[in-house]
Amino acid sequence: MTEPACTQAVIDDQSTIDMSGYHHYIAMPDLSAFARSGFPYSRMADLSETVVVVPAKSGATQISTYLEMLAAISARSGYPAMGLRLSDNWGEAAKLDADLLVLGSFAPEMRGNRDMNLLLDHSRDWLLQSSNAPENREAIHNADVNDPRNQPASRVEVSAKGPIAAIIGMQSPCHDQRSVVALLASEEGDYQLLRETLNDSGKMDAVAGSVVMIRSSGVNGQMVGDQYFVGNLPWWLMLWFKLSEHPILLAVMAVTGVLLTSFLIWRVLRWAGRRRLAYEQ
Incomplete structure (x- = not known):
């Protein structure tokens, strides 16, 4: 009996995969896409269509959070953030044709925006909570935000005695095809909680929907607000x-x-x- 010949194959290191013919179209906001792949910022590998809005007077914890978040997105895209733009002026940044990544808190003029689902102000938050909140990531991802049961039904005021942070996804107020993701925190403990979540793959798996509440007890995501679509289809x-x-x-x-x-x-x-x-x- 003759043994078969030892056959080996290798992919040419000069070969490329062309995916330029694929159509890109996604329902937003979708924080699970942000948690998994850094979308929409990683759409451009060098983050050339991303503007990060940081507080004018950022502390060491805020800068560390900013750098860790950029490192995570760059790790997913496989390229350093050479084209990133940084700003401390929300008014100017919002007018740019770019996706915004907000750190810390929203500008005062954004607090009256109808798409604002969550505001943090010194351990107090107001969450527009839906009357039919899904309980798991799959249900959140498949939730129909146009369903009246998933529309903001009440304004719930919560007094937080421990650290609290949030991640919010929404449409850019100035550009229909652009998105805003806000990493909201106010105190030192809040930023530490946010950093722990961003560096914990298990907790990031729970990030989904349009609003994610982060507490010491866990991570809870909900789908509230208006849905919009990013991309183009024939x-x-x-x-x-x-x-x-x-x-x-x-x-x-x-x-x-x-x-x-x-x-x-x-x-x-x-x-x-x-x-x-x-x-x-």
């Missing part, structure tokens, strides 16, 4: 995507199409039959 894929949300309508259209096609074929065959009979006569 018109035929967009039509299919819209129809996929209405299976009954899609079924009715399919049945109608089959009936119309059958009717046209019947008419053509009937016309052909009459023509043949007329020719034979």
